[in-house]
Amino acid sequence: MICIENLNKSYNANVVLRNVSFNAEKGDIICFFGKTGQGKTTLFNIISHLEKPDSGIINISYINNEIEYVFQEDLLLPWLNVRENILLNTNLKSIKCKNDSYTNVLSKLELEGYENYFPFQLSGGTKRKISLARSLICNPKLLILDEPFNGLDFTIKSKIETLLKELVETREIEVILYSSHIIESSIAFASKLFVLSDSKELKIISIDEQLRKSIIYNLATIESIDMYR
Numbered sequence: 368m369i370c371i372e373n374l375n376k377s378y379n380a381n382v383v384l385r386n387v388s389f390n391a392e393k394g395d396i397i398c399f400f401g402k403t404g405q406g407k408t409t410l411f412n413i414i415s416h417l418e419k420p421d422s423g424i425i426n427i428s429y430i431n432n433e434i435e436y437v438f439q440e441d442l443l444l445p446w447l448n449v450r451e452n453i454l455l456n457t458n459l460k461s462i463k464c465k466n467d468s469y470t471n472v473l474s475k476l477e478l479e480g481y482e483n484y485f486p487f488q489l490s491g492g493t494k495r496k497i498s499l500a501r502s503l504i505c506n507p508k509l510l511i512l513d514e515p516f517n518g519l520d521f522t523i524k525s526k527i528e529t530l531l532k533e534l535v536e537t538r539e540i541e542v543i544l545y546s547s548h549i550i551e552s553s554i555a556f557a558s559k560l561f562v563l564s565d566s567k568e569l570k571i572i573s574i575d576e577q578l579r580k581s582i583i584y585n586l587a588t589i590e591s592i593d594m595y596r
Contacts (some may be wrong), residue, residue: 371424374422377421383409384406387406387568394535395535395586396535398553398559399561400560400563411513416437426587429509438513439517452474453472476530478500495519508541508542512543515527532556560572
């Protein structure tokens, strides 16, 4: 589905990516973990054809209409209401959206009742959900999420993670690539974990299933304690 070999990218003398290689197959949820400035966004920009690499081989079996990219910023248009913002990509890509698909996305992301609101009336977390809804309604095969859970509390984040996992399991979405700088959340959600290090190279980290279960339990326990403080 996706094959990246020896990808390199620099901005003048600043090396951002060095010899990055990885494969992604149907059913993969891959987290790219690393500190700010380690090249995660640049990598996603290259995969989504927004930037060109200096060198390397990129083979992606998805056409542009099958790829959706949720940026770090919500990028909602302030003069459009929630419904219009959600449907924006379908209009730009000339995708026919059935009304039940729109209603289904609203329901899954718990956005009913917000359709006529404008961005200035919404919380940061709600804006993040609208950005995700705008991509999901296009029925992408490849979904790219750059720091997707910023501004979301644990409960909402867990619901969205569960929804995304279900969409991958049913192959409504075939591959998810997402970035994070929080290691616990990365291990809890991802099927594969790739680390972008100070060397600008990609390191593959195996995820122990027992460790994953322990982290999920601990995160849930911490959140439930915080709710009652």
